[in-house]
Amino acid sequence: MAVCASAQLDDGGDGVRFELEGATPEAAFVVRFAGQVHAYLNQCRHIPVELDWQPGRFFDASGLYLVCATHGATYRAHDGVCIEGPCVGRRLQALRVIECDAAVWVAVQSGNE
């Protein structure tokens, strides 16, 4: 499914929220980090709440890490692994994502169709 235009994602900047299509739509988001796009379900691994309290604001001030606004879990942007906070070692659920024709596309998960 198409999520947004490639130009909407600045490196380390605001992400784009979307709803992953399927029988049970799930909140998800895409961000750009080190030139690559990354997509995850928008669900903290500490408590299943969305990460961003300001819509689209997933990165910390440094633009290097994704942060949960509720209790501060800090995730690596490139693989979603929590490196600090209450769920260290757990990993955001990554989605398959590509850029094609200046747009960002996410694969609808099998089992969620």
Ligand code: FES
């Ligand atoms: S709910 Fe995300 S760190 Fe607690």
